[in-house]
Amino acid sequence: MSAPLLPTGEGRRGGRPLPSGTLVAFVLLICAVVSSMTILHPAYADFLAGDRGETSAPNACMRAAIERAGGLGAFVRGPRDGSCDGSDDHTGEGILISYAVLAVATALHYWFRSARRARKRGVRALDAERFPALHAEIERLTAGVGQARGVTVLVDFLDSGVNGVTFGRAGRRHIVLSRGLVALYEGDAAQREAFRAVVLHELAHLRNRDVDITMITLSLLRCFFVLILGPRVFGDLFGVLFVPGGAVFFGARILDALALWWVIRAARGIVLRTREFLADARVVEWQRGSPRPLLGAFGLAAETAPRSRRPSRTHPSFAERKECLADRSRLMYQGFGFAFVVGFCLPLAWDPVSSITAQWRVGGGVKGWWPAELITALVVLVLFLTVARAVLHDLGGSGRRPPRARFRTGLAVGICAGYAVAPSVVVDHTMMPGLRPDVQASGWLVVALIGLGFTWWCELLARSWAVPLAHAGTEFRGVALLGLAAAAAAVLAASTVFELQWQIEMGQFMSEDLAALPGPVHAALWTLGVSAYQLSDPVWFTVAAALLLGIPLAGRLRARGLARPGPPHGSGRPA
Numbered sequence: 001m002s003a004p005l006l007p008t009g010e011g012r013r014g015g016r017p018l019p020s021g022t023l024v025a026f027v028l029l030i031c032a033v034v035s036s037m038t039i040l041h042p043a044y045a046d047f048l049a050g051d052r053g054e055t056s057a058p059n060a061c062m063r064a065a066i067e068r069a070g071g072l073g074a075f076v077r078g079p080r081d082g083s084c085d086g087s088d089d090h091t092g093e094g095i096l097i098s099y100a101v102l103a104v105a106t107a108l109h110y111w112f113r114s115a116r117r118a119r120k121r122g123v124r125a126l127d128a129e130r131f132p133a134l135h136a137e138i139e140r141l142t143a144g145v146g147q148a149r150g151v152t153v154l155v156d157f158l159d160s161g162v163n164g165v166t167f168g169r170a171g172r173r174h175i176v177l178s179r180g181l182v183a184l185y186e187g188d189a190a191q192r193e194a195f196r197a198v199v200l201h202e203l204a205h206l207r208n209r210d211v212d213i214t215m216i217t218l219s220l221l222r223c224f225f226v227l228i229l230g231p232r233v234f235g236d237l238f239g240v241l242f243v244p245g246g247a248v249f250f251g252a253r254i255l256d257a258l259a260l261w262w263v264i265r266a267a268r269g270i271v272l273r274t275r276e277f278l279a280d281a282r283v284v285e286w287q288r289g290s291p292r293p294l295l296g297a298f299g300l301a302a303e304t305a306p307r308s309r310r311p312s313r314t315h316p317s318f319a320e321r322k323e324c325l326a327d328r329s330r331l332m333y334q335g336f337g338f339a340f341v342v343g344f345c346l347p348l349a350w351d352p353v354s355s356i357t358a359q360w361r362v363g364g365g366v367k368g369w370w371p372a373e374l375i376t377a378l379v380v381l382v383l384f385l386t387v388a389r390a391v392l393h394d395l396g397g398s399g400r401r402p403p404r405a406r407f408r409t410g411l412a413v414g415i416c417a418g419y420a421v422a423p424s425v426v427v428d429h430t431m432m433p434g435l436r437p438d439v440q441a442s443g444w445l446v447v448a449l450i451g452l453g454f455t456w457w458c459e460l461l462a463r464s465w466a467v468p469l470a471h472a473g474t475e476f477r478g479v480a481l482l483g484l485a486a487a488a489a490a491v492l493a494a495s496t497v498f499e500l501q502w503q504i505e506m507g508q509f510m511s512e513d514l515a516a517l518p519g520p521v522h523a524a525l526w527t528l529g530v531s532a533y534q535l536s537d538p539v540w541f542t543v544a545a546a547l548l549l550g551i552p553l554a555g556r557l558r559a560r561g562l563a564r565p566g567p568p569h570g571s572g573r574p575a
Contacts, residue, residue: 018475018479021274021389022278023213024389025270025271025274028379029264029267029268029270030220035345036260036348037099039422040257106216106220110169113215114174114215115172123154125153126153131182135153141203145207150171150172151168154175155176156176159179159180162178162180162301166203168215169212169215177198181195182195190296196287196293197283200286201280201282201294214275225261229257232253236253259421270338277324281324294325298322301318334386340417341414343418343451346451347418347419347498349379350372351424355422356428357423372494380486380487380490383411408455415448420444436523440504440505442524446500446527446531447497460552464554468559489548492547493540496540504523504526504527507529
């Protein structure tokens with residue numbers, strides 16, 4: 001039986017490849033954490049509640065101003081008397097300090113966790129004198145992986161399962177092989193093939209450069225829970241139990257915090273599961289395109305591996321990994337869950353600056369420093385790169401095309417869910433008694449539809465420039481520039497799009513001529529009117545049209561120019 005094809009140092013073929021799915025998912029995870037931190041921070045909750053007024057009741061200052069104006073309708077139509085001044089508020093500084101503390105804690109956890117794990121009971125370095133043949137085999141497998149230089153191979157003698165783990169910090173990488181896996185090397189030919197496949201899978205993590213991403217992801221989530229989420233939920237539980245009349249307000253905030261944690265864990269699961277699919281694909285590439293050894297390893301490990309079906313699980317099931325090996329297109333496509341997290345992040349990024357609460361409070365707080373545009377640009381860049389990977393795979397003509405409806409539906413549902421758990425939902429109802437849910441939901445649907453349209457435009461943009469990019473041989477650089485153009489278009493349009501939500505909500509109290517209509521009809525007509533008015537602004541419309549139509553059109557014209565036949569051979573100028 002021939003030996004497996006060993007990993008070798010691959011050269012770059014043609015243009016640089018697109019960013020890996022693991023890296024794209026990691027950026028999305030960072031966006032989800034950053035978007036959630038401000039909302040979960042106790043200082044921001046106090047700012048939203050407005051506990052600087054005449055009493056300690058939530059939004060006491062706003063309630064007093066509305067009462068002085070003669071009701072909410074009069075207050076909305078203005079002039080407004082004494083919208084609450086937060087110029088002496090230090091919420092921004094407190095949240096920035098929290099960011100710094102989380103970053104430092106994550107860095108320390110990342111740096112020291114690998115050493116602690118390497119000292120785990122039962123884990124010992126592979127002894128070359130005791131296992132000479134095994135040591136030589138591992139040396140042979142690692143020789144072709146430049147990223148594996150200096151890696152320490154350990155054996156967990158207490159683990160009887162068939163598995164391996166790659167971890168460590170920069171400059172100190174470790175691969176842990178279980179006792180059950182080491183025993184396979186002494187077995188028959190099929191078991192030895194399975195042993196090589198598992199070791200190559202761990203080496204593939206080093207080759208794909210996803211070890212640091214994995215370690216930072218795990219460190220970030222643990223520090224986030226201990227330093228941010230845990231204290232927030234504990235404080236809200238205290239409010240539910242001991243603050244008079246605070247059960248509804250603080251109870252809603254607990255539900256919001258739990259929803260945010262679920263989304264962040266789902267984003268973490270996407271990062272860690274994506275890296276497993278890509279490592280499996282690398283192993284098949286190294287083993288002459290045959291998935292048989294890896295499938296054999298799956299069968300041997302299936303009895304001891306966890307089979308959790310939760311969306312936040314860190315490893316996909318063996319059935320999913322087998323499906324991915326059979327259909328490589330799954331490496332290039334993301335489904336409902338990924339798109340849901342993308343859509344979920346957008347309302348959270350803009351809620352601190354575009355909600356009614358943010359619009360009516362003057363000075364201080366969050367509006368002056370919160371980087372909503374930067375978060376929007378990163379989220380849209382993730383969206384575009386994800387769509388571009390799928391489009392370029394489609395144009396390659398390999399594999400089947402899964403339905404795009406799941407991705408688009410996930411984005412729309414994520415936008416609506418992000419609005420539903422945003423702090424402004426609870427605060428606006430507290431501040432504006434009588435605010436109808438159908439009015440809020442109509443604004444969510446408008447933004448979700450705009451998000452769907454933008455996803456379609458990203459697909460159009462990628463398809464329009466696919467041929468020129470392939471011709472130029474600069475795939476990564478060209479796609480990155482297109483992604484930046486998409487992010488710029490989203491940032492220019494975002495303020496107008498996200499302001500639709502609070503303008504539609506205020507319309508319930510401003511449109512007196514429509515007040516006699518039934519509630520859903522009133523909400524629908526006012527939503528259409530506000531949307532048409534906002535999106536038809538001449539300057540905004542001109543800039544948006546130039547970006548949305550001009551960039552794809554330029555790509556189509558460039559592709560058409562490349563498709564034209566050159567001059568006939570020998571028709572040039574005579575010598």
